[in-house]
Amino acid sequence: MIPITKPYTFPEEEKLVTRVLRSGWLTQGEQTAEFEKMVAKYVGAKYAVACNSCTTALFLCLKVLGIEAGDEVIVPSYTFIATPNAVMQTGARPVFAEINLATYNIDPEDIEKRITKRTKAVIAVDQVGLPADWSELNRIGKKYGLKIVSDAACALGSTYHGRRVGGLAELNCFSFHPRKLITTGEGGMITTDNQRLARELQTMVSHGASLSEISRHKARHPVKETYNRIGYNFRLSNVQGAMGVSQMKKLDWILKQRVRLAERYNRAFSRSVNIIAPVPAAGVEPNYQTYMVRLSPAIKISREKIIARLAAAGIASRPGIMACHLEPVYRKIYPKINLPNTESAYRTGLILPLYAEMKITDQDKVIKTLQDITR
Numbered sequence: 001m002i003p004i005t006k007p008y009t010f011p012e013e014e015k016l017v018t019r020v021l022r023s024g025w026l027t028q029g030e031q032t033a034e035f036e037k038m039v040a041k042y043v044g045a046k047y048a049v050a051c052n053s054c055t056t057a058l059f060l061c062l063k064v065l066g067i068e069a070g071d072e073v074i075v076p077s078y079t080f081i082a083t084p085n086a087v088m089q090t091g092a093r094p095v096f097a098e099i100n101l102a103t104y105n106i107d108p109e110d111i112e113k114r115i116t117k118r119t120k121a122v123i124a125v126d127q128v129g130l131p132a133d134w135s136e137l138n139r140i141g142k143k144y145g146l147k148i149v150s151d152a153a154c155a156l157g158s159t160y161h162g163r164r165v166g167g168l169a170e171l172n173c174f175s176f177h178p179r180k181l182i183t184t185g186e187g188g189m190i191t192t193d194n195q196r197l198a199r200e201l202q203t204m205v206s207h208g209a210s211l212s213e214i215s216r217h218k219a220r221h222p223v224k225e226t227y228n229r230i231g232y233n234f235r236l237s238n239v240q241g242a243m244g245v246s247q248m249k250k251l252d253w254i255l256k257q258r259v260r261l262a263e264r265y266n267r268a269f270s271r272s273v274n275i276i277a278p279v280p281a282a283g284v285e286p287n288y289q290t291y292m293v294r295l296s297p298a299i300k301i302s303r304e305k306i307i308a309r310l311a312a313a314g315i316a317s318r319p320g321i322m323a324c325h326l327e328p329v330y331r332k333i334y335p336k337i338n339l340p341n342t343e344s345a346y347r348t349g350l351i352l353p354l355y356a357e358m359k360i361t362d363q364d365k366v367i368k369t370l371q372d373i374t375r
């Protein structure tokens, strides 16, 4: 089977992870800190705080921004369910906004229509690695006094007008789940230029302790930490940190391969009437974390049949991104929402295999098989 994705790991990881295992320091430690430094530098942010997933990263950002019950946070429905879930976990309410069908990202005009007295923040997703409209988002943030958080789970390496995602919003959250460009098994990271927020996030990741375990361990004299607020255990372990450090070293190469392959797909589908390839907005360079096409509404064959026929040919594919407001858990809360662009993208999306080491012959097979099925 040609898989949807495949993490790219290499012998360096085994060496670094083994070194950590032998060191005896397995929890959050020096490799975690090194990984943080590398990500901060890469995205052009002053600080990075590692945690155990992008979901906890999003939740922590909302907590340090003071989001609580009674507040509203505008989010796209066209996202993985972790985005609105992080809002619900704070006690606040997610308010689902519409996407722009050309970019799959939250529509700034629609955000403005949904702002109320209770709105405190917006989480914009850089969906499938396509950067959101950051200049408009930051303008809206300033104009209405809203905090804008970037859910950049999928967008490490993507750029927006020459600047990397991760350095565009006040708080930016990444995922290192194995479906992402680089992985630590599970893992997350928050990047920011705001020193106060970075410090607060660092303590919140580890029970609200004023000092990290490694700094206490390394101190020449016993030092006692204090606990000034309720924190969590969202730490990223040293083992995962070591994986992250070695994965970061390969990020440029991974990115190059993915872009090369994605552009081959784009060219192959550019003349197809039934397959709509992604068209990055001007000034945007996506990392193609997920290669998703849309099927023309006029197509005669159902998406389910296409997926089954691709599978029969040995090719994995998936329906595209979910529409959270249509999931039973959110249907119960918001039974009457109508988001036509989101629902159209949800019903017509199709994710195709893409990974750094994908063979051209395998990609050609995917292209030809899909073109034959959808002709």
Ligand SMILES: Cc1ncc(COP(=O)(O)O)c(C=O)c1O
Pocket: 052, 053, 054, 055, 056, 079, 080, 082, 083, 125, 151, 153, 154, 174, 175, 176, 177, 187, 188
């Ligand atoms: C847009 C988005 N946000 C958040 C997440 C959650 O990431 P994690 O699995 O690291 O919690 C994902 C995961 O795929 C995602 O796609």
